Amino acid sequence: MTAADTRAAVTAGAHAHGTTALPATPSAAPTRRRSARSVVGKVLLAASALVIFVMSVFPVYWMVNTSLQPNSQVRGSEVHFWPENGSLQNYIDVIFNYERAPFLPALANSLQITLLTVLIALVFAFLAAVAVTRFRFRSRVSFIIAILIIQMIPAEAMIISMFRVMDSWHLLNSIAGLTLVYVATVLPFTIWTLRGFVDGVPADLEEAAMIDGLSRTQAFWRITFPLLAPGLVATGVFGFIQAWNEFVFALVINPRPEAMTLPVWLRTFLDPNGGTDWAQLMAGSTLIAIPVVIFFLIVQNRMTSGMVSGAVKG
Amino acid sequence: MDSGAPAGDHTPTKGNTAMRKLGIVALGAAAALALAGCASGGDAASESEPETGDLRVWLVGADTPQDARDYLVETFEAENPGSTLTIEEQSWDGLVDKLTTSLSSSDSPDLVEFGNTQAPAFTSVGALLDISDDYEALGGDDLLPGFVEAGSYDGAFYAAPLYAGARVVFADPAFVSEAPATLDDYIAQAKELAADNDGKSGIYFAGQDWYNALPFIWEAGGEIAVPEGDGWDAQLSSPESIVGLEQVQDLMLNASVAPKDGDNAEPWTPYCEGDAIQFSSPNWALGLASGCETENAPAAPFVYALPGADGGAAQAFAGGSNIGVSANSEYPELAKSALAIILSDEFQTIYGENGLIPAKQSLASTLGDSPEAQAFTAAAGSAKLTPASPNWAEVEASRVLEDFFVKIAQGGDVAELAAEVDEKIEDILNG
């Protein structure tokens, strides 16, 4: 990833309009005399994409690779780049072994907490972001700065005081308590980022639409909201992953086994005394990663479809 | 709240009114959130009869066998009609944080297990109920002394031993068939094995592995630190300790090809690979080292207790668990009765039969009379612990000992390094 790559990247694609929105059909791009350069550019682009993909995915591949092997094969001088003797046995053990902490209840807890967190955080943050971008009011700047400072507090330092607050409200071992904590930890980022996105949508657009006869509400939903979709998706994915993978608060605030979330469940595989079953741990990890991928695939279209709505095109 | 709770003179922190009020306000505002699940901790009905209840017992990791768990539940529920006992399995990871918060909360478990080195973090702060009065009934001087010490603070007894592991040496029977008689023989043998088998460790000794270095210091008459007046005097640079440390360096340099900065987390891996002829580890490694599935896997290891300087078993560091009653327990009497079951001969025998060292010395024979079991028993008998200072946890957290031994493994000057590390340890212990 050198500057030259970027240059190539920028040059190569710049004239294929609508790049972000539409699958840039190569034939549609009216190539001038630069087709040779364009081909080189495309190859470079594809090569960079491949490199990024491989580097991102290698540890993930290794996790999955390990999860398909018997544990005895995981560590040792012989490195298995491919799951020889591969089987799904680890997954079966991990899901259906009820002697250890059960998987499905933890999954249910995690799903409820995470989805609620994303939903609530997005709605609340969206409202707040609109407030700080579309309105001028006293203490607006203080609010924005306070939001930023909140993110600087080391969460680990707050464990004790946060726990005591949750305890005093009788919110230990509940879905609501942990959701509340996650919403609070995700909100500052979400507000900050959505603020950037709302800011990026010119208020003029709505006004123009209103001149065209739309009501303010209609203008907002039809014009502004679609443009915010990528931002909502990006922050939603962020919130989802934060809540989904959070460990320390989940450990401390939901200590009862029936209130366990998946990251805490995963740690139960670490057994300093009996030897950790790495293969099962990786199978568990893979299971935990799958819902994130599903969530992303469901929402990812939205991230790129912001422009399709044509709001800006007109 | 309930009668029998002598939870010390300080009342556990229930929220003050200001906090309550704020809580109510925010709860109202966040009512929409509550739709997903009700708080399970909100059971406000105060129990008037402490005789029955649902006792919650935290056991950590998978070490306690299922038989023992079943025995505990059945016996407890038979002895205390109307009450139930639930075992909630916890994991070692993050245990101290979790205990710090949970034991102080309104939803405290009643009986909790923790590692013996973690015990001072809780015995010294009022987290546990004083069970000195039950000491005799629980087993008295028959209890493992090192663990009783770990579970006591300021003359009071807070946490009983639960079970122990002992550090023993595991050797590939193709190379070693007889235990060396003394520590010097052991060192000579390990070096010889390494010299004769190029590329293999005569004894696998990774640089960070300070637990396994301790016996050499102790056997030479040294200590890590000794109490001195109000504080502690670090002893690693004493002439005796230096002798032991030089033996450690000798082994690390001349008998081991383990990574100089590595840890000793899974020594059975190099054993199974044939890279390590011997390794030293808590006794629970036996199963893992016996079932190697590598090509040319070595046979199940020959096990012996690390020999002392003058024969017998060396003083080695002992791992294991203690168990105590939460000071916030709603049912302290029930918890004590469950504790009595846990320390009963019947329950402890199940540990012995599963290869863990029971909390009572008189039950050592339950380990069986296999050579392995005899090695475990011998090692357990001379087990020793780290300095009993509430600040010891900070020494471990600071990793000064790991750093110290990594430098020794790299061939540094022992006396110089020891003087340096003594200063650091004193800083922490007396800080």
Add this chain to the structure above:
Amino acid sequence: MSTVTRPEAPARDDAGAALPDGPPRPKRRGRTGARLTPYALLVPALIILIAVIGWPLLQLVIMSFQEFGRAQVFGAPPEFVGLGNYLGVLGDPEFWQVLGRSVLFAAACVVITMVVGVLVALLMRKLAAGWRLLVSVGLLLAWAMPPLSATIVWGWIFDSQYGVLNYALSEWFGLDFRGHSWLLEPLSFFFVAGIVIVWGAIPFVAFTVFAGLTQVPDEVLEAAQLDGAGPFKRFFLVIVPFLRPILIVVTILQIIWDLRVFTQIYALQALGGLAEQTNTLGVYIYRVSLGTGDFGVGGAISVIVVLFLVAISLYYVRQSLKEDR
């Protein structure tokens, strides 16, 4: 045309309370109503933040002036020690050493993460749909991998005895890396730690910036290109102004996260290296507070760290907010 700056700054609207447009369901036009609208919009977020963060935060600050250990957690009355905890930390030479090391390391990580992350985002914008999906999925998988497993797998990759990297270098490239410790030398240690951290952070940066890029109208870019602006000029004069708010928040977050990084360093230290040469701020915080149960000192360090972060980021924040005014 090449002087395109920001998209319309809403600030030029009437100086009054509200802009003409509003949220989905704005209050009726009444003057008081309009003035109250922004507050009404903020209420839900404010309640949660004050209740769940603000209140514990207050306690944390109070704690930082107290001797507050496990005994206090279990009810012993805490004793006020004034600035004792602060002076203890600030007077510890190790703290400054660790701080300096962390700042250097975090700076390197932030720069690399931001540069690579933005480049990946720009690349994604240029890619055809299929390739873009491939990159997105790759990044997402890296992001979705549980941090615990990621740390473990990276540990296996760099393991000196049975590591994948040493194996590959020795077996495939004929280099003698058998038993090579990647963590023993501090520089090498931080190189490895940097890879692990940057790897984990890039998906977030790339996705967020990519989402931001979708807001940059193509017309503006095309116009700039017609005006003869080269790719660099277009990037700095067109794209950056559009992305400014997002770039700032992402950069500041990276600074915050990288300066406090704990898990990766802590896990790597357990695998090798010398802790005294590789401790960072996060590890230091853990050691002197949570690891030992001294929550008062932990609170003091947190406050110091926040003040430090505020000091280094406030300039940019003000810059970004100034434009809003």
